[in-house]
Structures are given as C-alpha cells and as structure tokens.
Amino acid sequence: xxxxxxxxxxxxxxxxxxxxxxxxxxxxxxxxxxxxxxxxxxxxxxxxxxxxxxxxxxxxxxxxxxxxxxxxxxxxxxxxxxxxxxxxxxxxxxxxxxxxxxxxxxxxxxxxxxxxxxxxxxxxxxxxxxxxxxxxxxxxxxxxxxxxxxxxxxxxxxxxxxxxxxxxxxxxxxxxxxxxxxxxxxxxxxxxxxxxxxxxxxxxxxxxxxxxxxxxxxxxxxxxxxxxxxxxxxxxxxxxxxxxxxxxxxxxxxxxxxxxxxxxxxxxxxxxxxxxxxxxxxxxxxxxxxxxxxxxxxxxxxx
Amino acid sequence: xxxxxxxxxxxxxxxxxxxxxxxxxxxxxxxxxxxxxxxxxxxxxxxxxxxxxxxxxxxxxxxxxxxxxxxxxxxxxxxxxxxxxxxxxxxxxxxxxxxxxxxxxxxxxxxxxxxxxxxxxxxxxxxxxxxxxxxxxxxxxxxxxxxxxxxxxxxxxxxxxxxxxxxxxxxxxxxxxxxxxxxxxxxxxxxxxxxxxxxxxxxxxxxxxxxxxxxxxxxxxxxxxxxxxxxxxxxxxxxxxxxxxxxxxxxxxxxxxxxxxxxxxxxxxxxxxxxxxxxxxxxxxxxxxxxxxxxxxxxxxxxxx
Numbered sequence: 001x002x003x004x005x006x007x008x009x010x011x012x013x014x015x016x017x018x019x020x021x022x023x024x025x026x027x028x029x030x031x032x033x034x035x036x037x038x039x040x041x042x043x044x045x046x047x048x049x050x051x052x053x054x055x056x057x058x059x060x061x062x063x064x065x066x067x068x069x070x071x072x073x074x075x076x077x078x079x080x081x082x083x084x085x086x087x088x089x090x091x092x093x094x095x096x097x098x099x100x101x102x103x104x105x106x107x108x109x110x111x112x113x114x115x116x117x118x119x120x121x122x123x124x125x126x127x128x129x130x131x132x133x134x135x136x137x138x139x140x141x142x143x144x145x146x147x148x149x150x151x152x153x154x155x156x157x158x159x160x161x162x163x164x165x166x167x168x169x170x171x172x173x174x175x176x177x178x179x180x181x182x183x184x185x186x187x188x189x190x191x192x193x194x195x196x197x198x199x200x201x202x203x204x205x206x207x208x209x210x211x212x213x214x215x216x217x218x219x220x221x222x223x224x225x226x227x228x229x230x231x232x233x234x235x236x237x238x239x240x241x242x243x244x245x246x247x248x249x250x251x252x253x254x255x256x257x258x259x260x261x262x263x264x265x266x267x268x269x270x271x272x273x274x275x276x277x278x279x280x281x282x283x284x285x286x287x288x289x290x291x292x293x294x295x296x297x298x299x300x301x302x303x
Numbered sequence: 304x305x306x307x308x309x310x311x312x313x314x315x316x317x318x319x320x321x322x323x324x325x326x327x328x329x330x331x332x333x334x335x336x337x338x339x340x341x342x343x344x345x346x347x348x349x350x351x352x353x354x355x356x357x358x359x360x361x362x363x364x365x366x367x368x369x370x371x372x373x374x375x376x377x378x379x380x381x382x383x384x385x386x387x388x389x390x391x392x393x394x395x396x397x398x399x400x401x402x403x404x405x406x407x408x409x410x411x412x413x414x415x416x417x418x419x420x421x422x423x424x425x426x427x428x429x430x431x432x433x434x435x436x437x438x439x440x441x442x443x444x445x446x447x448x449x450x451x452x453x454x455x456x457x458x459x460x461x462x463x464x465x466x467x468x469x470x471x472x473x474x475x476x477x478x479x480x481x482x483x484x485x486x487x488x489x490x491x492x493x494x495x496x497x498x499x500x501x502x503x504x505x506x507x508x509x510x511x512x513x514x515x516x517x518x519x520x521x522x523x524x525x526x527x528x529x530x531x532x533x534x535x536x537x538x539x540x541x542x543x544x545x546x547x548x549x550x551x552x553x554x555x556x557x558x559x560x561x562x563x564x565x566x567x568x569x570x571x572x573x574x575x576x577x578x579x580x581x582x583x584x585x586x587x588x589x590x591x592x593x594x595x596x597x598x599x600x601x602x603x604x605x606x607x608x
Contacts, residue, residue: 139314143321146584148546151564152325155576158568159332159339235445239550242447243565255447262451262554266459273455276448284443 028296035292041285049101056095061250064090069268085270087260093270096252097278103253104282107168107237108230114172115233116226119179124210124218126180127187134184141177149174150239157245164247171236175229182225186218220297227290231283238279254279307599315592322584326577327370335359340383340573379578384570389578393560397582399469400559403552404544406475407483408537415487416533419494424521426499434491441488446547450481450554467556478555482547486540493536497529504528538594542587 029035048055058080067076067090074082084093126137153170160166190196190213199209240246241255249256254275261272330336337354338345345353354360358369373379379389418438422431457477458466465474501507502525510520549561556562564579566572 139317139321142314142318142588143325145542146318146322146587147325147580148542148549148561148583148587150546151549151561151580151583152329154549154565154568155329155580156332158571158576159329159336231443238445239447243550243553245568258448258451265451265455269455272448272451276445276452279445279448280440280443283445284439287439287443 025293025296029289029292032292032295034288035295038285038288038290038292041281042289045101045282045285046105048098049105052098052102056092056098058092058095060091060095060099060252062091066090069264069271071268072270072274084274085268087257087271088264088268093257093274096257097254097275099252100254100257100275100278101282103164103241103247103251104234104237104279107164107171107247108233110168111172111175111233111237112226112230114168115175115229116179116222118173119176120183120215120218120222122176123180123183124187124214127184128191128206128210128214137180141180144174144177150236153236153240154243154245157240162240162245162248164251167237167240167246171233171240175233178225178229179222182221183218186221187214190214190217224290224294224298227286227293231286231290234279234283234286308596311592311595311599315588318588319585322581322588323371323374324367326581326584327367329580330573330577331363331366336573339571374581379581380574382567382572382575384567384572384575389574390582392575393563393578393582396558396560396563399557400545400548400552400561402469403475403478403482403557403559404541404548406479407544407547408486408540410479411483411486411490411540412537414483415490416494419491420498420521420526422491422495423498423502431495435495438488438491441484442492444484446481446485446550447554449484450477450551453477453481454554469558478551478557481554482544482551485547486543489543490533490536490540494529494533497532498525501525501529534594534598538591541590545583545587 026039029039052060064076064086067074067082067086068088070076070082070086070090072083072085072093074085076082080092082092082094084097087093087096122137126134152174153167156170157166160170196209196213199213204212237246238253238255238258241253242259243255244259246255247253257275258272261268261270261275264271330339333339335354337350337357337359340357341350341353358366361369377390381387382389382392385392418434422434425431454466454477457464464476466477468474498521502521507520507524510524511517515524545561548559549565551557552559552562553565560579560583564576564583567575567579
C-alpha cells in the first residue's frame, strides 16, 4: 500500500469540461432564453469580427468627402447603400462598426487573458499558502481597488502613449483583483476538503496538489468571472478611445466613433447613436451569457 | 472591538501609503519624466535644467521620500499649467464632484431600492420583468453614450435642459442621471436578489405560517435583513461613481475633480494629475473606512465575529 498514487483514488470526480460536457452546457444555456440571447449576440459579434472584410464591401478607412454626414439609408450616386449613414469624412458607419468589433474583441480577449492568468496565480498562491503572502496580496488588492479604474488607466496611458499594446497591458494588469478574490475564496474552502487533505497527507508537493486538485475545481467560477469581465473590458476600451487615449485613429473603434459623433451631435445624430448601440448590445449579450453560465455552473457564486 | 478598529485603521494607512507609491510610480514609468512635462520643442539645455530643478537626477528612493514628505505636508508641487499649488486646484473642484456624486447616489438609491423590492415581492410578474430588463440594459449601457443620448434628446432635441456647466438644479439633472444609472441598475438587482434570498428563509416561512400579514413579513422580517448586503455595496459603489464622474464630468463640462484630472492628463500637467488621482483614491479609502466602522457598530455579528 506504500505507493498508492493519490490521484488514482476515486475521492472526488473532478468536473472537467470535456467535449460532451461542453455540449451539455451549451444545451442548458439554450434552454434559458436570456442566456440564449447572450450566446447568439456573442457568436454574431465574433462572426462580425472574423468576417468584417467579407461583410463590408468597401474599405472602412476610405474617405469620400462628397458623401459626408449622409443620413442612414442613404444611397450614393454610385449606388452604394449606407444603411447607417456616413460620418464627417464620408466613411460608411456600418462598415466601421463591423470593423470596430475587431478592436473590441482583441482588447477584450487579450486583457481578460492577462488579468485572468494573473488573478488565478495570485488567488491560488494567496489562498493556498495564506499567512503574510495572503496579507500582502490582499492589501495590494485594496490599493488597486481604491483607484477609479478609468482614471488610473488614463494616467498610465497618458505617460506611456496610446497604442493597442499599451491598452491591453494596462487594462489587463490592473484587472486581476476580481479573479484573485474569487479564486482565493474557492481555494480556502477547497483546502479543507478531504480529497485535498488526503493528497497533502500522502505527501504530494504543493504544486501538484494545486494543479491536480485545486485548479480544476476553481475553474468554473473563474470562467464566469472571465466572461463578465470581458464586458467590463470592452466598456473600458471604448471609454479610453472616447477620451482620445485608446487605439489611435484611423483604426475604427466604437469609442473613437462616439467621440467623433459627439462633435456633430446637433446636426448628425446617427454618428454617435449607432456605435453606442453596438457597445450596448455586445455588453448586454456578454453579461447575459455570463449570468447564464453562473446560473448553470455555479448558482451559489456571489458577484 | 477596539482591536478590530485598530487593525482596520492600520490597514487603511497601509493602503494610503500604497496609493502614494502608485501615484509616484505612474510618473516614472518611462524612466525619465522630464520629456513628459516639457513642451515637445524644448531644447536639450532646458530639459537638463528642468531635470535638475525637479530633482529627477536623484536615485528613485530619494525622490519618493521627497514626494512622500510633500504629500504629508499637502504639497504636490505647483500645477505646470496654472502655476498654483496642485492640491489647492483639486480642493477647489471637490465640492462640484461631491455634489454630483451625492445626487447621483441619491437618485440611484431612491429608484433602485423600491424597484428591487417591488421586483422581489411581485416576482415573475410583468412588473418584475420590466424592471429587470431595464436594469440589465442599464448595466450594459456605457456612461459616455448615455450622456450623449440624453443631451441629444433633452438639450438638442427638446431644448428643456442645459447640456453643460454647473449652476442651478436644471444643470444637475442630466449629469446626475447619467452618472447614477449604472449604480441604479446594480443596486436594483442586488436588492431584488437579497430580498428573494431572505424571503426563502425559515424564519420568513415561520412568520407566514403563524399568520403574519404579508406586508408585515416583508417590512418587518425580510427587509431589515436584506438591507445588510445593500448597505455594504453603497461604500463600494462610491468607487464606481468616482470613476464614472471622470467621464460624466468630461461630457457635461462639469467643473469637478474628474474633468480637472482628464484635462491635466491632456495637458501633461503631472503634478496636477498626481494630486487629483491621489485625492480621489484617498476619498474612496476614507469613505469605505467610515462605512466599515459605522457598519461594525450597527451589526454585532461583524463586531464579534
């Protein structure tokens, strides 16, 4: 009996998201109407981002001063239909919104990946080892949370200069706290469970206990947070672009389009209206999907 | 109790110290802050003179020590643009920001708590669905877009409310609504779920079983307990509101700390950026400390737990 591998003991089935589980999850999400709506929106936005060059028959940067500030539904003399009108440089608004999904999703996915990884590691270390390490990270979390997020991001990007990379890094690094807190809480309760105690008792090294027993169980709440955090990141990115410290023009961003639209607010309402609707629908979809994931995977999770 | 209060005070001090480090580091992210603070066409001689004058040649710990000593004396240096002490400029704008945030929070609570209660009590009725959908949309709506849409409708379209500036009550309506919307939506959903949770508890079932009238069950038994998570979040919402104020003030040209700090960032006026970021972050810490202490006093479970 001396060499029984703890991992072979059927102490608890770890819920891994294999292929069949993913489909079961999708089926359960579809059964909830709000989550289905969220799923449809998210899939549609992802398709728009991937297929933007196919969906939009003209260059989103192409200016046509003769066709500037035309209202929605305008057909240009060459027969081009501008369903959502044109902006102050005669660029097609629908096309720019579709291309704008790319920046929103790239920043969203990359920043969430950074924040999520950082938060996962900190949460695991903090919760598993406790003591002064835990104290240190939790005080760092308090410090991070004390700053109005958007102001901190603005100040840092003001110093570093606005670029896609800087925005992703700044938004990503400063977003770790939610993940760390939730993962830490999960670890604290998992640490006392029999299967983790058993693994430790037979001498599994900490890294192995964390990787095999703790991480798979902390994954579900992490996934829910990551989904909801994506919505926050998209809003932050568009706010930065709106304030002129986002991805620099002429790259189409929803926030940048809104900032342009604000200037022409009194004469051309469509400039500011449609990019904002795009943000609203995307964020609403992601939030509903996140709520649905939480309700199906982990109903007790408090956010 | 006094041990808890002492520990909480110490924690807040540590956090304030951490805030000062972050505010200091922001300026030094690129290594040398001198080029950031001077016009782009400054000569090499001007740059090196300015660098010496500001003490940017000293080792970083020395510079931080000097910065911290300044902060403790309320001295963040002079604003580069206005040539006045940065902290004084920030303090001049605080009343405007407090007014806007307080009114926004007030509106949010006045709307959200009754709506949340109605939603929970009349669960799964049309009323509940309507307020939940409104709250979901409210949570997804970016502040800056809402502000623009409100200006578009009420100032540009209907000409009934002013679109910018601070003055009478009419000036306050649109910015306060804009700023308060997200908090309204979140507080409404929280109130609803907190109340629903309490309404499912055994003591509520007992109260109903012994024939207590439904309105008394809600008012006397459920609401008091549901209030606890709602009160907790008010302190944290302040962070959301102060962050939102940065954007709302910019859109409505509201003369508060948020707009001041954004302009300072545009103008590369870093003493002013440091002072305003420090003041906003410290406000959040101090208000949350106050909320916690009041809360400890009110809820014995925390005091003794």
